[in-house]
Each structure stands twice: as structure tokens, then as C-alpha cells.
Amino acid sequence: MAKIFVRRRDGRIEVRLNDAGRAIAREAFGHVYAAEHDPNHEWHLTLNSPIDPSKDVDDPMAVLARQTETGSNAELAIATLHEEFLNDAEAWAWLTTLQVSLRATATANGLFDQDRLQTADPELREYIETLQTFLFHLAEVI
Secondary structure, X not given: XXXXXXXXXXXXXXXXXXXXXHHHHHHHHHHHHHHHHOOOOOOHHHHHOXXXXXXXXXXXXXXXXXXXXXXXXXXXXXXXXXXXXXXXXXXXXXXXXXXXXXXXXXXXXXXXXXXXXXXXXXXXXHHHHHHHHHHHHHHHHO
């Protein structure tokens, strides 16, 4: 499989996504951005919940920091969607926004284990597997 993201000698990360790949990234980034700004979005509660609720469930400052970071990263990911090269901060925004999107998609669809994923709608499964591929490839170069 061809590399989707490549670290260049000058430190930038080359994005080798075709139009279809960028459309998937656009959809993922757009859902995260929409969920951050719309309290009625199906992902809204998922975006703002802690990964480990025992860590900060009662700490409003931790919740606020997570909300701010998620929103800022989604905005930066959207702003750089059509860029050929990303710097480290932009690549991090892509990575974290894709992670949030993957988590929210799986949670919203009740895909909590491999068995449920395998029995999911083929189109949904392909979307999730594509997000996973993006994440793995991007994480390799960050």
C-alpha cells in the first residue's frame, strides 16, 4: 500500500490523499466541528466525555480544556484540508480530530468490539476502517 503521509527532509508532512480521501477527511472533520458547536448533534456528548471518567468527571476545568482543544484542532484540520504539506501542529490537529471522529462514530453506532464492527453495515465498516488507516499512517510520521 502506498504511503498516505510522508515526512519530508524539511520536516513537513506531505499529504498524499486523493479527492476521495480528502472527502472522507472533510466529513470526519466536519462532524467533529458540527458536534462541538451544536449541543443537539448526536456526537456532542461523546466529544466532551473523558476517555477515563474517573480522571476528571468532576473537574470543570478539565472538561473546558478538552472542549477547547477539540474545537481548535477541528478548526485547524478543516482549514488545512486542501494543503499539500502540513507542519507538526497541523498534522497533530488532523490526528486528534480523526481520533475524535473515529471514537464518536463507533460510539454513536454501538461498535464497542470487533464482532459488532464485523457485523456493521459494509459502508460504515469501510468508513471506520478508512479512518483507522489514516490514523495509523499519520501516526507513523508524527
